[in-house]
Amino acid sequence: MRGKRGVWATRRPGVVSKYGTLLGLCITTASSFFLAAAKRLEPWEFVGAYLVLAAVLVCFALMLHSDAWPQRLAVLLGLILLAELLGSEQRDEFNPVFLPYALVLSASSVLVLSMRKTWRSILFTFMAFLLVLGYTVISASAVGVRPASAFILTATWIITLAMRLGGPRALALYWGDFAVRQESVAAHIVAQSRRSSVAWNTRHLHDTALRTLTVIGRQGAGLSSKELGEMLDAGTSSATTARPGPPLPGWTGVDFGASTSPGTPERGGLADRLRRIAEKRARDGFSVEIHGMTGPLTEPVQAALLAAVDECILNVDRHAGAGHVDVLLSGTSDHVSVVVSDSGCGFDPSKLPADRLGVKESVLARMRDAGGHAQVFSAPGRGTTILLEAVAA
Amino acid sequence: MTMPAMSRTSVEGPLFVSRGILATACVVLWILNSYLAFEAGSKMGAAPWHFLATGLDLLGLLVAVQASDAVTPRARLANLRATWLVLASASTCCAALATVREPGLALIGTNALLSAVAVLLVSHRWNLRGFVTLTVATAAINTAVYAVTPGADPRTISNILFLSLLPGVVGTVSVLLRRDAIQRKGASGLSGRLDALTRGIDAKTSARELELAITKTQIDELFAKVVQAPSVPLDPAVAREARELAGHLRQLLLEEWSDSWLAEALELEGLGGTVLIAQPTDVVDGLPESSRPAILAATMLMAVGATLRGTHSSGAATRPREAHCIHFFAQKSGQDGARLTWRIGGVHKKHLSPLVWTELDSLGRAKASNDREGCSIVVDTAGWRR
Numbered sequence: 150m151r152g153k154r155g156v157w158a159t160r161r162p163g164v165v166s167k168y169g170t171l172l173g174l175c176i177t178t179a180s181s182f183f184l185a186a187a188k189r190l191e192p193w194e195f196v197g198a199y200l201v202l203a204a205v206l207v208c209f210a211l212m213l214h215s216d217a218w219p220q221r222l223a224v225l226l227g228l229i230l231l232a233e234l235l236g237s238e239q240r241d242e243f244n245p246v247f248l249p250y251a252l253v254l255s256a257s258s259v260l261v262l263s264m265r266k267t268w269r270s271i272l273f274t275f276m277a278f279l280l281v282l283g284y285t286v287i288s289a290s291a292v293g294v295r296p297a298s299a300f301i302l303t304a305t306w307i308i309t310l311a312m313r314l315g316g317p318r319a320l321a322l323y324w325g326d327f328a329v330r331q332e333s334v335a336a337h338i339v340a341q342s343r344r345s346s347v348a349w350n351t352r353h354l355h356d357t358a359l360r361t362l363t364v365i366g367r368q369g370a371g372l373s374s375k376e377l378g379e380m381l382d383a384g385t386s387s388a389t390t391a392r393p394g395p396p397l398p399g400w401t402g403v404d405f406g407a408s409t410s411p412g413t414p415e416r417g418g419l420a421d422r423l424r425r426i427a428e429k430r431a432r433d434g435f436s437v438e439i440h441g442m443t444g445p446l447t448e449p450v451q452a453a454l455l456a457a458v459d460e461c462i463l464n465v466d467r468h469a470g471a472g473h474v475d476v477l478l479s480g481t482s483d484h485v486s487v488v489v490s491d492s493g494c495g496f497d498p499s500k501l502p503a504d505r506l507g508v509k510e511s512v513l514a515r516m517r518d519a520g521g522h523a524q525v526f527s528a529p530g531r532g533t534t535i536l537l538e539a540v541a542a
Numbered sequence: 543m544t545m546p547a548m549s550r551t552s553v554e555g556p557l558f559v560s561r562g563i564l565a566t567a568c569v570v571l572w573i574l575n576s577y578l579a580f581e582a583g584s585k586m587g588a589a590p591w592h593f594l595a596t597g598l599d600l601l602g603l604l605v606a607v608q609a610s611d612a613v614t615p616r617a618r619l620a621n622l623r624a625t626w627l628v629l630a631s632a633s634t635c636c637a638a639l640a641t642v643r644e645p646g647l648a649l650i651g652t653n654a655l656l657s658a659v660a661v662l663l664v665s666h667r668w669n670l671r672g673f674v675t676l677t678v679a680t681a682a683i684n685t686a687v688y689a690v691t692p693g694a695d696p697r698t699i700s701n702i703l704f705l706s707l708l709p710g711v712v713g714t715v716s717v718l719l720r721r722d723a724i725q726r727k728g729a730s731g732l733s734g735r736l737d738a739l740t741r742g743i744d745a746k747t748s749a750r751e752l753e754l755a756i757t758k759t760q761i762d763e764l765f766a767k768v769v770q771a772p773s774v775p776l777d778p779a780v781a782r783e784a785r786e787l788a789g790h791l792r793q794l795l796l797e798e799w800s801d802s803w804l805a806e807a808l809e810l811e812g813l814g815g816t817v818l819i820a821q822p823t824d825v826v827d828g829l830p831e832s833s834r835p836a837i838l839a840a841t842m843l844m845a846v847g848a849t850l851r852g853t854h855s856s857g858a859a860t861r862p863r864e865a866h867c868i869h870f871f872a873q874k875s876g877q878d879g880a881r882l883t884w885r886i887g888g889v890h891k892k893h894l895s896p897l898v899w900t901e902l903d904s905l906g907r908a909k910a911s912n913d914r915e916g917c918s919i920v921v922d923t924a925g926w927r928r
């Protein structure tokens with residue numbers, strides 16, 4: 150229900166105005182303690198002071214709902230009256246009640262925070278300032294002391310004016326920047342989620358369908374009919390799948406037979422499980438030896454290492470022309486490293502075709518996604534060494 | 543939707559909304575403080591404590607401004623805070639000594655208020671716990687120093703304690719209220735944004751889904767054909783078909799990886815044309831997962847941060863174009879770390895959002911430099927072992 154500006158009960162206070170009102174409430178409430186400490190008050194002054202205080206607090210409370218000018222004027226007059234009721238000696242800065250006196254008057258500065266960007270509102274606020282300043286200066290002059298409280302009053306009004314002028318813009322900028330950061334969080338989550346799905350599917354397709362297609366493309370060279378049949382049935386060992394990433398919406402329904410995620414993880418440490426892979430990959434003229442041991446590893450890290458090493462072994466078998474591959478395991482308290490080394494034909498890692506996903510996705514990206522790291526050291530005619538590193542459990 | 547990602551909605555940026563307002567308040571109080579001190583000094587003759595308190599307050603103010611500056615390296619902040627506390631304590635002692643010689647309570651009261659407001663400025667880049675601790679420490683020092691001066695009045699002691707704690711209480715309440723609002727806005731805004739982005743990405747992937755489904759059917763048919771006649775060597779026509787399908791499948795998979803994660807996320811936000819990521823992108827893709835949210839947030843804030851918009855337009859919230867074109871370059875550095883470089887055209891580093899520096903600080907030590915055509919920011923990050 151919005152009406153004409155400046156009309157009673159139609160001015161909805163903004164955030165800055167509400168902050169100001171709460172601040173005024175806080176200062177004025179605190180001043181009640183100092184009132185109690187003012188020893189020289191007459192009983193009627195004491196009662197009157199507390200009645201005025203109650204009225205000011207009610208006006209402040211009303212200002213939380215509407216900061217129309219009558220409330221603000223009532224607050225202003227109430228604060229001046231309250232200051233006056235503290236006594237006449239308080240204007241002297243050598244008097245112990247000087248600070249509560251200055252504080253009560255300074256509480257009027259929060260009215261600036263209710264100022265609107267209209268001439269009427271600006272004029273009203275300026276007149277309010279002149280009123281309270283005039284009272285402070287005249288009352289100090291009447292007693293014959295320097296108006297130190299007027300300086301304090303002016304300073305607090307300037308500070309609240311700066312808050313009024315800069316506060317809304319600062320808040321808008323703050324929330325604007327926060328919104329951008331919020332958007333970045335959402336964009337990162339969505340992009341990351343998509344890439345995780347794509348990565349998982351790419352590796353999976355590479356390790357299953359593409360491997361099988363490659364073998365068929367070579368007319369099944371190097372495999373017996375039985376092995377080829379097994380490959381077509383099972384695709385590849387599902388135990389070496391790094392992680393059953395969330396399927397990308399666009400990839401749902403695409404199933405190459407072996408795309409199901411592994412059920413219960415195989416028992417044993419990394420070395421044991423690698424030995425089982427080595428036995429599986431070994432054949433006449435090609436052997437795999439596993440050396441060393443590692444400490445305990447988390448399941449995702451172990452699965453990533455298994456899948457990456459398996460891919461390395463397959464690459465040696467298919468592309469390196471080497472009859473033997475060594476896998477060296479070592480670990481410290483916080484890291485584990487696996488070195489896969491062969492003395493085959495080697496290759497230039499910088500000239501690896503972009504469409505060769507084996508090393509890029511099934512080894513390097515897989516290790517990165519598991520929080521680890523992989524490096525390829527190779528040169529034509531000088532064999533290949535792949536270093537896989539990850540954080541130990 | 544991982545929890546670490548969710549928790550970033552409540553990441554602490556600058557503790558208070560406006561450093562400018564806090565600095566203004568401090569300057570106004572310092573001017574008042576100086577005026578009261580000099581006026582008292584002129585009446586009572588040269589009183590060194592007045593001038594010393596004012597000088598120390600000015601030094602403290604400069605240190606506080608430095609400590610709240612977003613560009614100040616985080617490593618220096620602890621020293622700056624300690625320096626400020628020493629200066630503020632010394633200034634309080636001088637003000638108390640001046641009060642003993644009767645320049646009135648206005649000076650000690652203003653001094654206490656100035657220290658209390660300066661705490662907000664000093665703690666601007668700290669956390670709430672640090673801010674509260676510093677507030678309590680400052681209030682205790684202010685009150686204790688006055689309490690031991692001859693002729694101290696209990697009413698004035700309680701007043702000084704109140705003045706010393708008031709800005710701290712107001713600051714703490716505002717931080718808590720804003721944090722609550724951030725949590726609420728964060729939860730609702732994030733889920734809405736996630737839905738919108740996911741819908742957008744779903745629409746883009748439907749074409750690829752269809753093509754992949756067709757390829758899948760062809761591969762299934764080929765496998766079925768081979769299963770029926772698995773004798774090795776296989777038929778050359780089957781082998782050729784397998785090679786063609788493998789090539790096509792590789793092509794489909796490669797299309798999924800045409801962009802780096804950063805380019806993809808920026809593209810989602812419509813900033814693909816504003817932020818140029820220098821090739822090759824393999825270093826960008828090799829950046830650790832833990833550092834990626836901060837890199838993306840910092841880049842987006844550089845490109846479209848509200849603070850940036852505020853300095854370059856009169857309220858228009860349009861996204862910047864050529865004037866704020868950003869180049870991002872990542873290169874390997876050290877054992878497995880990376881050096882990240884942002885080049886921002888047409889923008890002074892002072893105009894960047896304070897949140898940019900908060901994000902960059904979480905990556906490593908940021909070095910920024912300005913020139914005629916913009917600014918450059920370099921951050922060296924630790925690698926995956928971090």
